[in-house]
Amino acid sequence: MLDTMSELIEDAQKRAKSRNTPSRDRARWTNLAGKLIWYRDQILRSMNYEALHKEMEELRQRFLERERKQKQKEQETPARTFVKAPAETSTAP
Numbered sequence: 001m002l003d004t005m006s007e008l009i010e011d012a013q014k015r016a017k018s019r020n021t022p023s024r025d026r027a028r029w030t031n032l033a034g035k036l037i038w039y040r041d042q043i044l045r046s047m048n049y050e051a052l053h054k055e056m057e058e059l060r061q062r063f064l065e066r067e068r069k070q071k072q073k074e075q076e077t078p079a080r081t082f083v084k085a086p087a088e089t090s091t092a093p
Contacts, residue, residue, distance in 0.1 A: 005040040009033055 015021050016029035 002040065002043065005036060005043070009036045009040065012036060
């Protein structure tokens with residue numbers, strides 16, 4: 001898709017600069033080239049935001065999975081209870 005946009009931009013720029021293009025059409029070709037460049041930039045930006053969004057979702061899923069495993073591990077391991085040892089009675093000789 002970006003290749004096609006680049007080709008269209010090149011073609012519009014060539015026609016805007018060409019001597020064979022009537023002067024009344026040069027402004028139209030220049031305007032079209034500018035709009036195509038803007039659209040290409042918007043596509044690139046949206047692709048970057050999509051990639052960022054996808055990466056954030058993956059990190060979120062990994063985080064939630066780790067939390068779930070940690071909670072599950074805590075539930076499986078019984079809480080340690082400390083029992084006070086009976087005091088030893090020592091007899092002096």
